Amino acid sequence: MTGQLRLDDYLQRYSETAPHALAVAAAVDAIASGSIEIADLTSTGLFADASGLTTGRNSDGDLQRDLDVQADAIIRRCLARLPIAALASEEMREPQIVDREGRICVAIDPLDGSSNIDINMTVGTIFSILPAPDDLGLAFHQRGTAQLAAGFVTYGPQTSLVLTLGEGVDIFTYDRAAKCFRLARRGVQISETSDEFAINASNRRHWDPPVRAFIDECLAGIDGPANRDFNMRWIGSLVAEAYRILTRGGVFLYPSDARPGYGDGRLRLTYEAHPVAFIMEQAGGAATTGRERILDLAAHNLHQRVPLIMGSHHEVRRVEELHCDPLLVASVSAPLFARRGFFRL
Ligand SMILES: O=P(O)(O)OC[C@H]1O[C@](O)(COP(=O)(O)O)[C@@H](O)[C@@H]1O
Ligand SMILES: [Mg+2]
Ligand SMILES: [Mg+2]
Known part of the structure; x- marks a missing residue:
């Protein structure tokens, strides 16, 4: 695995390709570092005990777990150092306008599948990166076709990052020894038919x-x-x-x-x-x-x-x-x- 392309090198190459690419690459890199922290948290097992782990409900009425809240805080902290125009999360009531000069907007589900925490099954983080519109009030009212990049991380037996920058899908696996994601599968294709x-x-x-x-x-x-x-x-x-x-x-x-x-x-x-x-x-x-x-x-x-x-x-x-x-x-x-x-x- 050590010979495979590191995510930071992959993002560095991409960051020179388009006007938004530098901002997108920085956001993906920040989310990837946050996901390493979340992977460490989930793997401790401290969250597997069902007692006392529900902190309330989010604005959508879902039961909110302690890990939902922590994952949200981690990703938002990692993104905070970047010039992002607007940020939205499952755990936020309303989107937040962050930096009016920012070129991109980010929407996240910090912890997906949180009902699986207790039973030691795979959970994850999902993200969507959009261009910043002139009217930031419309940041998260864009069609899905506007997305510049999207991805998700799975916290399972492996921690994997599935990523599209709009030209196919690549999968990276977390290399715990080197503390970085490495390219594991390039140009993933879903079979046309399935059973x-x-x-x-x-x-x-x-x-x-x-x-x-x-x-x-x-x-x-x-x-x-x-x-x-x-x-x-x-x-x-x-x-x-x-x-x-x-x-x-x-x-x-x-x-x-x-x-x-x-x-x-x-x-x-x-x-x-x-x-x-x-x-x-x-x-x-x-x-x-x-x-x-x-x-x-x-x-x-x-x-x-x-x-x-x-x-x-x-x-x-x-x-x-x-x-x-x-x-x-x-x-x-x-x-x-x-x-x-x-x-x-
Ligand atoms: O419990 P149900 O109704 O089968 O729903 C399962 C679905 O809900 C989700 O957990 C919703 O996501 P959150 O955990 O982020 O709220 C999905 O991951 C999953 O597909
Ligand atoms: Mg979800
Ligand atoms: Mg969630």
Whole structure:
């Protein structure tokens, strides 16, 4: 591993390529150093004891863990020395305007998958880097296509940084001995088709008909229209699901559903869906709500949720097709009748 390109050398080369590149490279470098601190914290296991670790709720109503708060403080401290125009975090109520001269804006989910802390499963940090608009009030109302860079770090058996600077996806692994990230995989490509799906199936009765139809096709396997058997995974950590899809393909769904508060799913557009969708597309995959491309959307507010279906192109397109099926669509717009009628529940 020692011979592989270090992240700082990789960023140094990139920083000379475009007007925003220096600022983007500095932000990625700062987030990477913060992630090393977070990796050290998570690996101590001090957070694995469930007692007394909940500090309250964030502005979106999620239970906030001590590690959520610490991770947020670490990343913000690391970014504080940079001329960033505006900063947003899952743990902040509102975006913060930092430096009006700054060229970029950064949105972060400091700790993704925090319900996995107690059970010693992979968690992560997600980030999205956007250009600073003239009106900084619009910093986090840009379409996902505006992103200059995006990435996530996974704190699992390995600490890995998945990064796109808009020209493909590269993966870096943390070298603990040298205390730096090194390039492990260049130009990652997601397989066009796959036989693995991920969804929280406990919500099945709340799903809309197109989502149920897709999962029913997967479950029918070789006896159904898909004509092949599927495997299933659900980790409950977006970063870990995305990493798996980058490694061996698959489709992930966190759709909207009929539970109160889940009309737009669970995941947040600005600091979860946008960056992960950018990575999916840059690796040859796709990301959609079922009806619209995720990267075409712009958030109305910082913590806006969005249905997210992402991964191998073929399966994501199939979910979109089902969202256009007139029979299934008709049943979405008449939910009570349809749920009981079409699916005979
Ligand atoms: O518990 P559920 O409903 O299955 O939701 C799991 C999803 O929620 C998340 O944990 C949300 O992220 P946060 O932990 O940052 O709030 C995702 O990582 C994961 O995909
Ligand atoms: Mg998250
Ligand atoms: Mg989080």
